[in-house]
Amino acid sequence: MDMRRGSSPYDEPMSAQGPKLAADPIAEAARLWEERGWADAAPGMAAITSLMRAHQIALTRVEAVLKPFGVTFARYEVLMLLFLSRRGSLPMRTIGARLQVHQTSVTNAVDRLEQAKLVRRSPHPTDRRVTLVELTASGRRLAERATESLNAEVFSEPGLSSTAVANLVRILAQLRQDSGDF
Amino acid sequence: MDMRRGSSPYDEPMSAQGPKLAADPIAEAARLWEERGWADAAPGMAAITSLMRAHQIALTRVEAVLKPFGVTFARYEVLMLLFLSRRGSLPMRTIGARLQVHQTSVTNAVDRLEQAKLVRRSPHPTDRRVTLVELTASGRRLAERATESLNAEVFSEPGLSSTAVANLVRILAQLRQDSGDF
DNA sequence: GTCAATTAGTCGGATGTCCTACTATTTACC
């Protein structure tokens, strides 16, 4: 629920009691949850709301770095999947399964990547149902350069201590595993 | 970048050496990052990729619970912002600021909520630029019932220990704060 | 006081995601 930028009373102007340097809006929301008698759900609400907001922040940072390369994060993920694969080509279906997105999202991303001549569709040699996607030379170059930018500007400095990063990855791995993610 | 459902070689079928019970694909991706000489960026990549995936999982769970109520999470957030506010009405602009979304997203959400007769637009008494949004009686009822469902089915059982939940919230608060979120 | 700058909302367009068909192939069962 978030409710950011709020001081105590959500729709009242800043109280006259002082500046009150902007408390964490998610902590505020959790407090309101407790007041409503939903105390047992407050921590979970705070966790999920935090996740939503952190995702939005991370995505914005990543997209800003990728913008000069003319690709979005969704398309970058497709490029990197191909970049890191052995053969350099993958069936559409496999891309969707690896990235955990719907097949139609893959069709969409590959359409745009193909228009930008970063990937190429080609028929599977034996199974005519399958469409293979492979990087072009410029697609490979872009994947490498974009990754270097992302590594330098985002991944190397995620805005958390290395301990916090490790804990975050561990906790989220637990959550993903409980959801049957792997 | 995730690359889920992968055994070691990304585009090779499951090796003949055994079942190899599906390793964490994000851990796999981090390993590949290191192999490419990007070891210093690997933890950050893993953290951000985990965030993306965890967000997707959480959103899917939440949307599933809200579906019977006929609202999406975006619209539910608007309803709850109004539900928890004192006056029960807020300017469009304030809603966008609190939820940290673009004004046009607020226009979109309020349009749909208004069509569903869950909220109502009304003019601001003194500032004619401002449009106030307020809950209708059915909007208030829906907000309460939807929250009870969400609390019972998602927030009370986030799929993590209470310690993990507390740590997650704390770490993400750090990340949000570093990004100037509050 | 008058006109420029700011602020609030909306509209149209681009992107991404999902869902429900629908077509084309391949597999599998009798």
Add this chain to the structure above:
DNA sequence: GGTAAATAGTAGGACATCCGACTAATTGAC
């Protein structure tokens, strides 16, 4: 072997998000 079931991909539609542009109203500077 021939037909039904499963699999791969695409098309169209619904939503959400952002951006840039545009209108209306309020503020502020001279």
